[in-house]
Amino acid sequence: MKGTKDFPQCGFSNTVVQILKLLNVPFETLNILENEFLRQALKEYSNWPTFPQLYIDGEFFGGCDITVEAYKSGELQELLEKTMCS
Numbered sequence: 001m002k003g004t005k006d007f008p009q010c011g012f013s014n015t016v017v018q019i020l021k022l023l024n025v026p027f028e029t030l031n032i033l034e035n036e037f038l039r040q041a042l043k044e045y046s047n048w049p050t051f052p053q054l055y056i057d058g059e060f061f062g063g064c065d066i067t068v069e070a071y072k073s074g075e076l077q078e079l080l081e082k083t084m085c086s
């Protein structure tokens with residue numbers, strides 16, 4: 001993401017952080033603004049051109065819009081519960 005979970009530096013990144021905090025799940029963040037190599041490498045790895053990028057159990061889940069939609073539909077909560085219980 002851009003910034004950190006304690007200090008998001010972009011509205012989209014902040015939105016994803018707020019959702020994860022609301023869901024009370026453990027998560028870590030990497031600040032791509034501090035690492036240009038990581039910024040480019042992650043875009044190639046996920047085949048996704050923007051940040052934030054949410055990874056669940058090591059798998060790319062989506063960016064801000066996808067995360068918001070999945071939160072609204074309940075799909076995100078379901079997936080996180082499954083992941084944390086497995």
Ligand SMILES: N[C@@H](CCC(=O)N[C@@H](CS)C(=O)NCC(=O)O)C(=O)O
Pocket residue numbers: 002010012039049050051052063064065066
């Ligand atoms: N619609 C995107 C919004 C995110 C977005 O547009 N991020 C831009 C501006 S913060 C970005 O990361 N651009 C590529 C870059 O800065 O390397 C989403 O759902 O995540």
